[in-house]
Amino acid sequence: MTEHRGEQPLPRAADVSGPPDDDGTREALRRLGLEPEDFTAAEPESAPVLPVVAVVGRPNVGKSTLVNRIIGRREAVVEDVPGVTRDRVQYETSWGGREFYLLDTGGWDPRVRGLPARVAAQAERAMAEADLILLVVDARVGATDVDEQVVPVLRRAGKPVVLAANKVDDERTEGDAAGLWSLGLGEPYPVSALHGRGSGDLLDAIVAALPEPAERELAADGPRRVALLGKPNVGKSSLLNKLAGEDRVVVDSVAGTTVDPVDEIVEIAGVPWRVVDTAGIRRRVAEASGHEYYASLRTHSALEKAEVAIVLIEAHQPVTEQDLRILTMVTEAGRALVIAYNKWDLLDEERHHYLEREIERDLSFVRWAPRVNVSALTGRHMDKIAAALQTALQGWETRIPTSELNQFLTDLAAAHPHPVRGGKQPRILFATQAGVRPPTFVLFTTGFLESGYRRFVERRLREQFGFAGSPIRINVRVRDRRGRATR
Numbered sequence: 001m002t003e004h005r006g007e008q009p010l011p012r013a014a015d016v017s018g019p020p021d022d023d024g025t026r027e028a029l030r031r032l033g034l035e036p037e038d039f040t041a042a043e044p045e046s047a048p049v050l051p052v053v054a055v056v057g058r059p060n061v062g063k064s065t066l067v068n069r070i071i072g073r074r075e076a077v078v079e080d081v082p083g084v085t086r087d088r089v090q091y092e093t094s095w096g097g098r099e100f101y102l103l104d105t106g107g108w109d110p111r112v113r114g115l116p117a118r119v120a121a122q123a124e125r126a127m128a129e130a131d132l133i134l135l136v137v138d139a140r141v142g143a144t145d146v147d148e149q150v151v152p153v154l155r156r157a158g159k160p161v162v163l164a165a166n167k168v169d170d171e172r173t174e175g176d177a178a179g180l181w182s183l184g185l186g187e188p189y190p191v192s193a194l195h196g197r198g199s200g201d202l203l204d205a206i207v208a209a210l211p212e213p214a215e216r217e218l219a220a221d222g223p224r225r226v227a228l229l230g231k232p233n234v235g236k237s238s239l240l241n242k243l244a245g246e247d248r249v250v251v252d253s254v255a256g257t258t259v260d261p262v263d264e265i266v267e268i269a270g271v272p273w274r275v276v277d278t279a280g281i282r283r284r285v286a287e288a289s290g291h292e293y294y295a296s297l298r299t300h301s302a303l304e305k306a307e308v309a310i311v312l313i314e315a316h317q318p319v320t321e322q323d324l325r326i327l328t329m330v331t332e333a334g335r336a337l338v339i340a341y342n343k344w345d346l347l348d349e350e351r352h353h354y355l356e357r358e359i360e361r362d363l364s365f366v367r368w369a370p371r372v373n374v375s376a377l378t379g380r381h382m383d384k385i386a387a388a389l390q391t392a393l394q395g396w397e398t399r400i401p402t403s404e405l406n407q408f409l410t411d412l413a414a415a416h417p418h419p420v421r422g423g424k425q426p427r428i429l430f431a432t433q434a435g436v437r438p439p440t441f442v443l444f445t446t447g448f449l450e451s452g453y454r455r456f457v458e459r460r461l462r463e464q465f466g467f468a469g470s471p472i473r474i475n476v477r478v479r480d481r482r483g484r485a486t487r
Contacts, residue, residue, distance in 0.1 A: 054130035059107025392469025
């Protein structure tokens with residue numbers, strides 16, 4: 001935001017009488033050093049439905065490393081132990097002018113039980129939903145019994161298959177790739193996911209086998225992006241599965257099951273939403289190690305890409321420092337917020353009493369956030385989540401006409417002026433809403449406004465105009481003696 005450098009005094013509230021987009025208001029904003037915003041709504045546009053390539057294979061053959069190589073960045077979590085990837089995780093990429101989605105999956109092994117079996121089930125679901133299957137095999141080990149058992153599954157899927165012989169790091173190991181002809185899936189493409197060797201030939205084969213993209217119309221009000229946040233084992237994946245009506249992601253009682261952010265289109269109360277299930281945020285990122293550290297970083301990245309966050313808190317347990325840190329992280333990121341008290345089926349009367357006291361005492365800084373009491377296990381109040389999301393997004397995008405805002409602040413200052421400090425009393429000369437998502441206000445004043453008074457202004461703004469579910473940012477710019485506005 002640029003500073004106002006003219007010598008003329010700042011305009012008064014009465015100088016602006018029209019809506020925020022009329023010529024008079026735009027001129028007043030320019031005099032204050034503000035650039036008028038573009039209020040033109042985006043027109044619907046057409047875009048192709050991108051094909052999906054599912055990357056499958058047994059555990060620890062280098063699938064996620066190959067995914068990172070193809071997309072050109074370290075996005076998928078990688079560690080030198082099997083079973084790090086557990087859910088279907090989708091990334092958008094392109095090669096040779098063709099765009100497509102790359103679907104990273106967990107290791108497929110029909111012999112396992114428990115959590116690994118659910119991971120394998122997700123891989124099978126990815127095979128069924130993909131347009132092309134990229135089977136990754138460790139060329140140094142050769143075709144194992146598990147690799148041979150996946151061949152009938154691939155054939156039943158009826159999708160094109162490209163075979164990647166991974167870990168061919170030099171010419172001496174190229175002969176190992178030739179042995180994979182025995183799988184009967186066509187030519188094995190030798191590649192080194194670690195060093196990038198042969199990745200171009202592999203991508204050429206993938207692009208050549210992809211189906212032609214279909215066209216679709218993208219509405220201006222397409223699926224909004226929602227991030228599910230919370231500490232480990234709070235029930236984020238269970239909530240996503242319950243909303244979707246099927247097992248979209250792996251759920252286990254072991255904390256930390258979700259590692260990569262999982263992006264799914266889910267219909268809630270008849271409205272489609274793009275919901276991102278994230279890894280649980282630990283007490284401090286520095287306390288995590290290996291893949292958990294990178295998973296935590298990706299959770300932060302998922303929040304930055306989201307529009308609204310659902311923060312899950314265990315209703316039957318005391319509110320923890322982790323819960324407060326996650327809520328603070330959402331407000332600092334400027335995202336709309338819904339608080340979901342999960343596991344409500346485990347709540348008793350005594351705990352209900354203490355929970356209300358904790359909310360009043362510890363969560364007063366997010367009192368404006370819509371609250372839903374849910375149970376991802378029983379499906380309690382799933383229908384209320386969509387309404388809470390809509391409320392939060394509406395508050396997040398609320399804009400107040402400039403004239404109405406200044407009249408409100410004039411009346412507020414007359415009834416409750418800023419306290420006198422050092423013989424001076426700061427006054428608000430003019431205010432404007434500089435932006436939405438989140439609502440951001442700029443107050444031009446004759447002196448610095450104390451934090452307590454700014455909180456008072458924010459509270460009255462909420463009482464008057466709502467802003468439910470959204471943080472509010474208030475910036476103060478003080479006029480110096482020469483009439484210029486400084487930050």
